[in-house]
Amino acid sequence: MLQSFPTMTIDRVSASILVLFSLFVIWESRQLPLGSFRQPGPAYVPILLAALLLILGVFIILMAGRARSLSSLRWSEWRHALAILLTCVFAVFAIERLGYRLTVLLALVFLVKGVEKRGWVSSLTFAFGMAFGSFYLFYTVLRVPLPQGPLGF
Amino acid sequence: MGAYRRFYFLPALLMLFFGVTVESPGQEKYPDRPITIVAPFPPGGVADLTARPVAAALEKVMKNPVVVVNKTGAAGAVGMSFVANSKPDGYNLLLALSSISIIPEADKLFDRKPAYTMDQLIPIALISADPTIFVVNASRPWKTVKEFVAEAKRRPGAISYSSSGVYGTLHMAMEMLTHSAGINLKHVPYAGAGPALTAILGGHVDTLASGPAVVIPHIKAGKIRPLAGWGAKRVASLPDVPTFKELGHDIEFYIWAGLFAPRSTSPAVMKTIRESVKQAVNAAEFKAAMEKLQTPIAYLDAPEFQKFWDKDAKMLADAIKRIGKLEIPEAK
Amino acid sequence: MTETLHNLYLGFSVALAPSVLLYAFLGCVVGTLVGVLPGIGPLAGISLLLPASFGLDATSAIVLLAGIYYGAMYGGSTTSILMRIPGEAASVMTCIDGYQMTRKGRAGPALAIAAIGSYIAGTVSVVGLMLLAPPLASFALRFGPPEYFALLTLGLLALAYMSGGSMLKSLAMAVLGLLLGMIGIDPMTGFFRFSYGLVELGDGIGVVPVAVGLFGLSEILLTAGQPTATEVKKPRLNELLPSRQEWRASLWPIGRGTLLGFFIGIIPGSAHIISSFVSYAVEKRLSKHPERFGHGAIEGVAGPESANNSATSGAFVPMLALGVPSGPIPAVMIAAMMVHGISPGPLLISQQPELFWGFIASMYVGNLVLLILNLPLVGIFVNVLRVPYPLLYPAILVFCILGVYAVNGSAVDVGIMTATGALGYGLRKFDFETAPVVLRLILAPMMEMSFRQSLAMSSGSYAIFVNRPIALVMLMVGLALLLLSIVPFLIKTVDWRQRLGVAGGQDAREKESL
Structure with a gap:
């Protein structure tokens, strides 16, 4: 392992992130009282677990030479993944402000028309059908509470 | 017409998004749309079980839908801060238990940014109070x-x-x-x-x-x-x-349940709510529902409830100060 | 015995009255519909619909809620099998092999065996509930924090034994899951841990949004943009029922799952969740071909599905016999009874026989209704897979958002789902498995709390874990399991893992297992 710069395998990269994460947890726990072996405080178990994750991460880095190299990962689906995640983020902020139906309508038009490039007619039909159909079934019939926007949607 | 519309579209959307609506100049009649009572605990808990009959009785008195919504989380803090920070228009009410006075005190103890403060809420009526x-x-x-x-x-x-x-x-x-x-x-x-x-x-x-x-x-x-x-x-x-x-x-010490509104709710709206609640708690249906829950009604109108609440909150605040911050599980 | 039969007759005369029967049926339908929403399992289902039962008489209300509960239980496994979206914590295990079966075109048999397994488990466990309730209930109360901790440790060790791919990487994921479970108010001291000013994180991050995110959303993120669209094999209609071989393979897992689930379910607390984990672990341990698990083994669906169903009947034992709110679902049922002026207590059976026995009988009826309702539905559900993926995944996404939001009425939960979806996407890209994270996230808060409660009870003495016989026995079993799993490493016999040459390097999605 010393002869050359270790290859960036997927395990090395991911385990390094885990190591950093565990260090972060330990750092963040500093404000919480640790307690003692006989009376563990709020930081006791988290620090124990973070230390364990740290050790495991280091082991994975050490033994990761044979894993696939980072460059072998294919990210062909990243556009779709990003679009879907953005839709979810939009839903988080919109659902209680615009109401359920409007949020779903906009999200579906974006995904079906914008991302999947379907026609306007089928996209709008699908989006309207899903937004109002699911709202009717779950809110009106089954009484699952869903938010309504300021315009009553 | 087209240009006119375009001019208004963006601000309208922004207002929609941030939940801002234009105050209409002439105060409209309250209530003209469904009122929400937030129960900050899950269905089946004391808050929920008290809120349901209150909502049902209030609905009859106000001749307007009153729905119970459970906004749960963090020992009730989520639902309570939701109402405390909501628009004081009388459409978002809170059915809270004694713990409403505990959470801000505990936040103070831990130097946390409080989820809400008691000043943000104004009492409407005490519904029940059971001694432990x-x-x-x-x-x-x-x-x-x-x-x-x-x-x-x-x-x-x-x-x-x-x-x-x-x-x-x-x-x-x-x-x-x-x-x-x-x-x-x-x-x-x-x-x-x-x-x-x-x-x-x-x-x-x-x-x-x-x-x-x-x-x-x-x-x-x-x-x-x-x-x-x-x-x-x-x-x-x-x-x-x-x-x-x-x-x-x-x-x-009592485990009590009371109805609250956001602090700056207008006096006119408060008056309507208080009078409606007064009628609601005297309805035979409501009494029967509370009887089944084996919870005696202990109705107090806003002024007396405020006094009761102040005394109770002070007592709880003292108790929390005595307990102090628990570094480790309590075993004094 | 004759008395029991007489009582049962009384119960059936209540449960088979047309109006009560109607409510049982209605409950099953509504429960199935709501349960199909990702995230809405039995608990969320009956909580959301509890107010709807207030207008009914007591027996109808209880029967309706029991129907909703069964329906939601079953509806949850449908999305687990078809879309890899767990309806709730208890159906996390079903996702693993159930979804793999769907990918191989065996969605029909998977759904059918889940329905049949649930039916058998439901019916048998009601017999147990009927005959054993009083003696078992007082035994169940002996489970205090130390026993609970020992049981959870046992569950943790059972899970650890079954790691599929790289041992180190799945251990790391397990620890990550436990760590995520630390978020929220420390139950013993009131400190907020890792919540960064978000009040909504006070109760910790919920299992539901995390499970939907790590399993369901990450699956959509990975598949939606694949140029070859989806590789899910469309099932042929004549393949809806399990083959003879699949039947044979499922029979014992159903039986074992039923027993295991019932006895774990009796224990107060949320122990019923781990019944499905333990059942999966047991089936994998006993199987002659453990390597099939994680690749569509029908035992991996039959066992856990039966276990989680009988576990929640088990959870009714302390509730009905002692009036103890022994878990979240019984607590909601007790609330439903209180609304009708019935105080559930130790005297319920003698004071309200028609309610108790009506409830028991309606459980038999409800299970049957559900089977009759769901077997034909298998055909319909399976056809959902024929919808082109570019339309199917936006629809699934909408249902994920709807379900996750509705459980607590919280947009923050939708945010957690989004974040864990992204996390799961990254993890699976890097050949990590996501199941260990979810399973440990469920266990972490319960384990930490019972551990620290035990120490509070004993004023800091660890002897409490060995002085109490039940706790001691379970810890010994756990120790034995641990040793068993270490033995192959010590004496160099060929483990099935080496036999297979599983090294990590295949596509993580192909070997998603524990």
Whole structure:
């Protein structure tokens, strides 16, 4: 392992992130009282677990030479993944402000028309059908509470 | 027309998005759309079970839909801060329990940014108030508070009690007792009043303070024994159980449920709500519903409720200060 | 015995009255519909619909809620099998092999065996509930924090034994899951841990949004943009029922799952969740071909599905016999009874026989209704897979958002789902498995709390874990399991892992297992 710069395998990269994460947890726990072996405080178990994750991460880095190299990962689906995640983020902020139906309508038009490039007619039909159909079934019939926007949607 | 529309579209969308609506100049009639009562605890809890009959009775009086929404999380803080920070238009009300006064105090203790403050809310009416009952597992020897206190003094920190959680209402009641009697008990917190009851029935802890409706079935079955109550007077369904006041402990504690609105709700709207609630709690239907829940109605209108709340909040604040910040699980 | 039969007759005369029967049926339908929403399992289902039962008489209300509960239980496994979206914590295990079966075109048999397994488990466990309730209930109360901790440790060790791919990487994921479970108010001292000013994180991050995110959303993120669209094999209609061989393979897992689930379910607390984990672990341990698990083994669906169903009947034992709110679902049922003026307590059976026995009988009826309702539905559900993926995944996404939001009425939960979806996407890209994270996230808060409660009870003495017989026995079994899993490493026999040459390097999605 010393002869050359270790290859960036997927395990090395991911385990390094885990190591950093565990260090972060330990750092963040500093404000919480640790307690003692006989009376563990709020930081006791988290620090124990973070230390364990740290050790495991280091082991994975050490033994990761044979894993696939980072460059072998294919990210062909990243556009779709990003679009879907953005839709979810939009839903988080919109659902209680615009109401359920409007949020779903906009999200579906974006995904079906914008991302999947379907026609306007089928996209709008699908989006309207899903937004109002699911709202009717779950809110009106089954009484699952869903938010309504300021315009009553 | 087209240009006109475009001009208004963006601001309109922004207003939609940030929940801002234009105040219409002439005050409209209240209520003209459904009113929401937020219960900050899950369905089936005391807050939810009290909110439902209140909503049903209020709906009849106001001739307007009143719906209960459960906004749960963080021991009720999520739902309470939701109403505290909502628009003071009378359409978002809160049905809160005693813990409403505890959370801001605990936030203060831990130097946290408070989820809400009590000034953000204004009381509408007290709906019910039940004193907690002090019970011991039936296999334990103590028959009276005196015997119990004597034993606790002889073996400090040995007798245990379960609670609904640290700084929870049941913890507060016990803290008042231990403070007043000058005793040390072992506190084992559980995740809610249900598990705390299970713990005493299983004999994993010795004592518990909880509401009458919770403990009475098990008292009747002989599994637990009541020693005293926290009320100013005895509980009607437990006439033989003395109050702590009778026994010389000057403590009083209730698990209560009350209705609140955001602080700056206009006086006119407040007046409508208060009068409607007054009629609602006197409706036969509402009385029957509360009877079934074995929860006596203890209606107080806003001014008296404010006084009650102030006194209660001060008492709880003192108790929290006495407990202080728990570095480690409590075993004083 | 004759008395029991007489009582049962009384119960059936209540449960088979047309109006009560109607409510049982209605409950099953509504429960199935709501349960199909990702995230809405039995608990969320009956909580959301509890207010709807207030207007009914007590027996109808209880029967309706029991129907909703069964329906939601079953509806949850449908999305787990078809879309890898767990309806709730208990159906996390079903996702693993159920979804793999769907990818191989065996969605029909998977759904059918889940329905049949649930039916058998439901019916048998009601017999157990009927005959054993009083004696078992008082035994169940002996489970305090130390026993609970020992049981959870046992569950943790059972899970650890079954790691599929790289041992180190799945251990790391397990620890990550436990760490995520630390978020929220510390139940013993009231400190907020890792919540960064978000009040909504006070109760910790919920299992539901995390499970939907790590399993369901990450699956959509990975598949939606694949140029070859989806590789899910469309099932043929004549393949809806399990083959003879699949029947044979499922029979014992159903039986074992039923027993295991019932006895774990009796224990107060949320122990019923781990019944499905333990069942999966047991089936994998007993199987002659453990390597099939994670690749569409029908035993991996039959066992856990039966276990989680009988576990929640088990959870009714302490509730009905002692009036103890022994878990979240019984607590909601007790609330439903209180609304009708019935105080559930130790005297319920003697004071309200028609309610108790009506409830028991309606459980038999409800299970049957559900089977009759769901077997034909298998055909319909399976056809959902024929919808082109570019339309199917936006629809699934909408249902994920709807379900996750509705459980607590919280947009923050939708945010957690989004974040864990992204996390799961990254993890699976890097050949990590996501199941260990979810399973440990469920266990972490319960384990930490019972551990620290035990120490509070004993004033800091660890002897409490060995002085109590039940706890001691379970810890010994756990120790034995641990030793068993270490033995192959010590004496160099060929483990099935080496036999297979599983090294990590295949596509993580192909070997998603524990």
